Amino acid sequence: MWHLQGAFGGGMPFAASGPAEKRLAKVLEKDWYFAGEVNGMRAYNRDKQALCFVKWQDFFDKTAAWRVFAGACDKKGLDVISNDLDVDWD
Secondary structure: HHHHHHOOOOOOOOOEEEEEEEHHHHHHHHHHEEEEEEOOEEEEEEEEEEEEEEOOOOOOOOOOOOOEEEEEEOOHHHHHHHHHHHOOOO
């Protein structure tokens, strides 16, 4: 739950979300620490960054089947997540 609060609930000062592809799971497994899974939401972290990856029902964009929620201690950390994972924040 800490990861969800950090990445989505405002627990970290910089947070964002964006659509992702399922293949991102392989990158996360390789480069991030897997913290656990709850109801299909997988939580990861690395130094001063938290991330949740989940299958997502987007009622407006039917092609957006997966979503990343990320949090970081500073804007640079959030930018690094976006660049490393090739994710564009909404």
